[in-house]
Amino acid sequence: QVQLVESGGGLVQAGGSLRLSCLASGRTFSSDWMAWFRQGPGEEREFVSTISGNGGDTYYADSVKGRFTISRDNAKNSLHLQMNSLKREDTDVYYCAALATGWQRSPRAYRFWGQGTQVTVSS
Numbered sequence: 001q002v003q004l005v006e007s008g009g010g011l012v013q014a015g016g017s018l019r020l021s022c023l024a025s026g027r028t029f030s031s032d033w034m035a036w037f038r039q040g041p042g043e044e045r046e047f048v049s050t051i052s053g054n055g056g057d058t059y060y061a062d063s064v065k066g067r068f069t070i071s072r073d074n075a076k077n078s079l080h081l082q083m084n085s086l087k088r089e090d091t092d093v094y095y096c097a098a099l100a101t102g103w104q105r106s107p108r109a110y111r112f113w114g115q116g117t118q119v120t121v122s123s
Contacts, residue, residue, distance in 0.1 A: 002026035002112050004096050009117030016086050016121070022079040022096030022114055029053070030074040033100040036081045037107050038092035038119075048094070049081060050104040059105065063089070086121045093118050 008020040020036070035050035049060045049070040058070050069082040079096050094117050097110035 004098060004112055004114035006094065006096050006114040006117035009094060009119045011120045011122065012086055014087055014121055014123045017082070017084045018086065018119060020081040020083065020094055020096075020117060020119075024077045024079070024096075024098060024112075028074075028077060029098045030077075032098055033104045033109075034072060034079045034096065034098045035100070035104060035110060036070060036079070036094060036096055038090075038094045039116075040092045043092075045095070045107045046092070047105045047107070050100070051079070083119070086119075088121050088123070090119060091121045 003025050004022055006022050012018055031053040033050055033052055036048040037045050038048050039045040047061050048064055049068055051058045051070045051072055055072050067085045071080045096114045099111040100109040102109035
């Protein structure tokens with residue numbers, strides 16, 4: 001059974017940092033794009049960042065460029081998102097996704113999803 005499990009969310013003050021992790025099991029994603037998305041109540045699921053199978057290519061939403069860094073460890077089948085200089089508008093549930101079958105920045109492209117981890121930024 002394929003599972004993606006996020007962790008690392010929490011409550012932080014504006015300007016602070018968090019590191020999100022996503023551990024995948026059930027199959028290897030070393031050849032597949034993986035991504036982070038976020039979604040608030042009543043909002044559309046929003047693209048945050050994506051990374052190619054070998055980690056050689058990364059893309060970021062304009063809103064997080066220069067603040068967030070995506071990475072992966074294929075030996076551990078994991079995905080990470082280092083979030084720095086957090087802002088109130090970063091408050092959302094963050095989801096990891098794997099195996100894109102279309103445009104890597106679209107949530108519709110990904111076959112597998114985690115259940116999300118809450119990030120709340122105060123002040």
